[in-house]
Amino acid sequence: MSETMEIEAPARPIGVYTRPKGNTGWRDWITTVDHKKIGILYGATAMVFFAIGGLEALLIRLQLATPNGTVLGADTYNRVFTMHGVTMVFMVIMPLAAAFANYLLPLQIGARDVAFPRLNALSFWVFLAGGLFLNMAWIVGDAPDGGWFAYAPNTGMIFSPGKGMDYYALGLQIMGIASLMSAMNLIVTVLNMRAPGMTLFKMPVFTWMILVVQFLLLFAVPVITVALFLLLFDRNFGANFFNPEMGADPLLWQHLFWIFGHPEVYILILPSFGIISEVIPTFSRKPIFGYPFMVFSGIAIGFMGWGVWAHHMFVSGIGPISVAAFSVSTMFIAVPTGVKILNWLATMWGGKIRFNTPMLFASGVVSMFTIGGLSGVTHSLAPADTQQTDTYYIVAHFHYVIFGGALLGIFAGFYFWWPKCFGHLLGEKLGKWNFWLMLVGFNMTFGPMHILGLQGMSRRIDSYSPGFGFEFWNMFASVGAFVITLGVLMFVINIIASARKARHEPPVGPDPWDARSPEWFTPNPTPVHNFDEVIQISSLDEFWHRKYGEDEDGRVVRVATAEEVCQDGSATDTHLPSPSYWPLVLASGLPFVGFGLIYTLWFCVPGAVLIFMAIYGWIFEPVDDPDGPHGHGHHDDGDDHDDGPPEETSDEATAETAEEAPVG
């Protein structure tokens, strides 16, 4: 689709068009196109941002621990709570979900890699560029201060004259490109590359939920792209989208933001729903109860998530008919969510439950998310919501769903799939400390916020006067925040301690949890080529069904050991996609373009040069390095070069790229 140069397969590429070699050391990490390494990069980066966002949360709680707090000034407080929200939503939960999706999705569908490995690497580096760009606002001393939802006209030039909201708009725009590319890539992967026999309704629930999330991203990201462009044009090019003096509608931003923003909350929670739908059956030793209901309720949530956005705007004056309609639709969306909770409970019911750490975290999700879901239903009643809006009750609600739902689910995933990624288990003892400290700390911090909110304490205030009865619960919540911190520290210690311990111990077997889904066909840790041979899928929970059968009385009996069922990872003839420098180079150009739009357009020049260079490098580099680190045996040389060469359009919203199909 673009200028192409057919490079003869055996010809040695020259100079800058050489593909990076070797798969060791730091150079490997910055040039990798392996979905597993990219998944680990996503996870590690997100955990660093988690530390930053957590630090911001602790500052907030220090400021609010006592009346008339003086830890932060009002301006700094605004910046801190804004960046806390933006960081946790866009740089922690979303990339952690991307980490699991990247690592596990090809394994769960039995594929060699994602459909477009270089595009996948580009998604990660663009995400990192966006996250660093946004946090750069701290360094220039002008972090965004308009809340994570950035309501215009409050975030227009008149009320936010600094550069903070420009960093916000451009940073989210860059991360939006990353999400969009990743969504397109994973959709194609799931729809096109499933193992033989794996129909859509034999896919693991995790894969299903990730697929739903990618469709939500695909359709939600362009809406916030529009909103962010309008804000940027208003602030920098004199447009009048959000200026009421010129007759603009002050609600336009709210509508655009929440049309994106409500699907976004399902983007945050559904990956966790997927994770615990894998964990709960494994540790209850039962198949998931009502698999079709699990899948269809996930799809239903995906559809209905588009029809509830105005419940964020009940007090903004949208009129009684809109309020009534969105009130009803919001009540309805609780139904598919309730279906999921009942199905998890029914899965546990009568099972031989083992309460290992992943299961503890999964049960934490079921219980905590139920609380958050119920307080969510109270918002759907518009008269009650009118009282709750902008109070700490709302803060309590969304932390119960995002922390109690999404984050605890991600921790369940960490403990469950750690051996898959790193070949050893995380410690159970520290894991239990981690879980209980986080659970108790979480309830101490956010439970009392329901009370504070109903007592009338406003969100986003930087201090409160003594004598309103806010003192005790605020102090209590602040103590809870430090208990959470201890819990997270236990996790960090656990990572280090278990890695050290694993050096002196035999490797974990292929199947530490008696698991069910196809990713466990590969040995632990997953070899670079994933599967030795293509797996044939004949049922949901294929891995489990190969281990267990029925005797003549219909009782479940073990028919094979995990070692017999599992592949040994010894294949050497698998063709691997070659690494590439260009995703990193392309992504590094984007922040310069951002600086250019904020300060002086001259900064755009190096950015454009980098992007241009990267696009041409991308196009001209051979699809495979002849000396590249793929296996020794067969080469599908026939297909290496006949495929669409990468084409690039650096569109305002996306850079879509066609790339070689990976080889299995």
Place this chain on the structure above:
Amino acid sequence: MADTAAVSHGEGTGTGLSNNKLLMWVFLGSECLLFGGLISTYLIYRSRFGDGPAPGDVFDIPFTSVSSFVLLMSSLTMVLALSALQRGDIRNNRVWLLATALLGSLFIGGQVYEFTTFVREGLTYSTSPFSSAFFTLTGFHGVHVSLGIVMLMSLLISSLRGTLTKERSETVEIVGLYWHFVDVVWIFIFTVIYLVPSPTS
């Protein structure tokens, strides 16, 4: 996995479409929402022109109709380009690719002329919410057409280098998908902005 040579032509994939083609379809799905957001914004703001010119005052519907016709005809030449390559007719493929790019450029030229005329008549980007919404929506569409022209020219260069052969006709098909999409979006934009009776001051 199945033989990859087959995968790249859409055989043995889950959907029967090649990965590249499916990627383009998925991307176009996303683009619908981008233009959806911009069109909605325009609809909200079309009568909010304040003291500036109203849409009905500045629009030259016969002129824009002609340039719309030009753009729609470029979809026809795009189809002819693909059909030529699928028959292995490299020469006609080049002719029609060039014709498509030229028709697209003619449309962009018309848009530049329209924008300058509007600015001369006092409708700048900052005049009113209407003007901001108008220029943003049509401008985004213009950027899409321009990127399409870049893709077409790249195909043409590729063809002149001798690498755009019958076996690679899917690449032309995928660029064609993008090009037709941009045309279809223009049908919506043209209807919403110009054909629906516009308010006058």
